[in-house]
Amino acid sequence: MIDRQRALDLAAGLEPTASNIARVSSLTNPDSAAWAFTQWRLRKKAEAKFAKASQMLFVSEALEQATHEAVAAYHASRFPSGVLVADLTCGIGGDLIALAQRGPATGYELDGERAECARHNISVHGFVAEVREEDSLNAEIYEYAIADPARRVGGKRTLELNEFEPNPFLLAERLRSAKLACMKLSPMLSDQALESLSSSIEFVSYGRECREALLWIGSEAKEGRWSVHVEYGERLPESPSPAPVAKPDTYFYEADPAAIRAHCLGTLCEMHRLALVGESNGYLTGPKLVESAWLVPFEVVHPCLNNEKAVCSWLKQNNARLVSIKTRGVHVDPTSLAKRLESDGDRTVELSIYPIKSNYAYTILKRL
Numbered sequence: 001m002i003d004r005q006r007a008l009d010l011a012a013g014l015e016p017t018a019s020n021i022a023r024v025s026s027l028t029n030p031d032s033a034a035w036a037f038t039q040w041r042l043r044k045k046a047e048a049k050f051a052k053a054s055q056m057l058f059v060s061e062a063l064e065q066a067t068h069e070a071v072a073a074y075h076a077s078r079f080p081s082g083v084l085v086a087d088l089t090c091g092i093g094g095d096l097i098a099l100a101q102r103g104p105a106t107g108y109e110l111d112g113e114r115a116e117c118a119r120h121n122i123s124v125h126g127f128v129a130e131v132r133e134e135d136s137l138n139a140e141i142y143e144y145a146i147a148d149p150a151r152r153v154g155g156k157r158t159l160e161l162n163e164f165e166p167n168p169f170l171l172a173e174r175l176r177s178a179k180l181a182c183m184k185l186s187p188m189l190s191d192q193a194l195e196s197l198s199s200s201i202e203f204v205s206y207g208r209e210c211r212e213a214l215l216w217i218g219s220e221a222k223e224g225r226w227s228v229h230v231e232y233g234e235r236l237p238e239s240p241s242p243a244p245v246a247k248p249d250t251y252f253y254e255a256d257p258a259a260i261r262a263h264c265l266g267t268l269c270e271m272h273r274l275a276l277v278g279e280s281n282g283y284l285t286g287p288k289l290v291e292s293a294w295l296v297p298f299e300v301v302h303p304c305l306n307n308e309k310a311v312c313s314w315l316k317q318n319n320a321r322l323v324s325i326k327t328r329g330v331h332v333d334p335t336s337l338a339k340r341l342e343s344d345g346d347r348t349v350e351l352s353i354y355p356i357k358s359n360y361a362y363t364i365l366k367r368l
Contacts, residue, residue: 003028007036016041049094055124057117062091065150067184071206072098074230075182075214079144088136088147089166093118093129095146100127108136137166137174147171148184159189161196172197178218187213187261199223205258206230208296213261227262232293239266246275246285248303248363252352253284253295254326268294278361280328280354289368298365301349305362311351312341314364320347327353330360 007028014020016037025033042063046053049068058066067075076098079085083103090096090107091114099105100122107129109115118131132139136147149164149171151157161168168183175181185194187203187210194201198215200223205211216222225238236259243266253274255265260282269275272290277283289297305311315321321343325334330353341351350365 003032004035007032008039011036011040014040052124056092056121058092059111059114059117061152062111062114062117065148065152066092066094067098067148068206068211069094069098070230071204071211073101074204074228075099075146075184076102078182078216079180083144084142086136086139086142086145088139088145088171089149090115090118090131091148093121093131095148096129096131097122097125097127099146100129101125105129106142107131108134108139110135135166137170141174141177142181143179145175145178145181146184147175147182151186157186159186159193161189161193168197172215172217175217180216180218180220183215183217185213185215187211187258189213201225201262202235203227203258203262204230205256208256210257210261225262227256227258227264227294229256229258229293234293236262236264236267236294238263239270241266243269243274243276243284245278248277248300249275249285249287250300251286251289252277252298252300252363252365253286253290254298255282255284256294259294264294268292277363278354278356282328283352283354297368298350298352299368300363301366302364305364306359307362308337308340311362311364312343315341315343315345315349318347319345320349320364321345322351323348325351325353329355332360 007024010024010027021033021037042058042060043053046058046063049066050056072095075095081102085099085105087096087099087107090109096105096107096118107118109118109131112133115131115133122129149166149168151164171183194213198217200216200221202214203210204214205227227236265276274284274286277285302314305314322341325338327334332353350367352363352365353360
């Protein structure tokens with residue numbers, strides 16, 4: 001460990017060139033040098049998730065699955081402050097750090113290297129948490145717990161629940177006796193797959209992405225489906241009825257992916273007197289400008305063109321050029337289409353394409 005720490009210090013700020021690696025190897029050993037340069041590469045990558053990434057330790061695959069610290073803080077906030085919470089799959093410690101900030105926490109991790117990373121990372125943040133190198137399925141039952149089953153097989157992502165580790169069905173059965181437990185899964189899983197494990201589901205938005213599906217299990221879990229906006233602290237319930245449908249009005253909105261995934265478009269329409277655009281399942285419209293964390297607003301420049309030829313003609317006639325193309329529910333490659341519609345006009349606009357009945361509709365937009 002002394003050689004590794006020395007190698008880490010020597011490799012700081014160096015590019016992983018053959019000469020730099022050879023120099024650090026000669027002053028420590030080849031294994032320590034390779035580990036050190038890998039750590040600096042992973043630390044750079046981890047800056048997108050952790051403010052203290054430059055001081056933390058990582059394992060590549062565990063970093064891929066690690067929760068962003070802002071999202072981890074949301075997870076921790078759902079548990080009562082000061083209670084013991086167990087992280088049953090703590091990995092390199094992303095969620096465990098957030099839990100330890102609010103109260104006592106215990107982590108479980110079978111992989112020794114990841115467990116050591118978790119201990120180091122907890123220490124870097126100035127918190128205390130026990131990390132046990134044990135199988136959490138054989139551990140005591142906790143009143144409050146969180147689990148993030150690994151969803152990679154042979155380095156590749158899988159959506160087969162029975163291939164997750166630990167098995168989500170075994171986890172869910174174990175967690176049912178808890179007061180409140182959380183299982184983090186992929187939002188790409190079907191409604192049927194998620195509902196087979198829990199009737200309390202949240203889809204989490206961060207950075208305009210639907211990051212995860214959270215299943216809440218236990219006696220304190222409330223039945224329902226919501227989307228959660230981490231940055232703004234807002235929570236939307238699933239809509240009990242379908243959203244109304246209309247042609248593009250004065251303003252056009254792109255809904256947050258988590259709100260779409262949680263089936264909350266009807267809720268947004270009811271809140272802001274909006275309607276769904278065509279069969280887009282994600283674009284909304286209305287006569288008034290709405291400010292909402294869940295909506296990206298545009299002004300409608302031209303409500304509906306019927307085909308690419310009409311779009312090309314409009315761009316030339318209006319001295320305009322496209323800066324982006326948005327699609328929902330259509331089989332169109334935006335990159336190829338952008339080349340076909342390339343123009344050198346001075347006016348910048350955006351294009352939205354979505355299905356309407358058996359055709360595609362093209363709406364010209366201006367971002368606000």
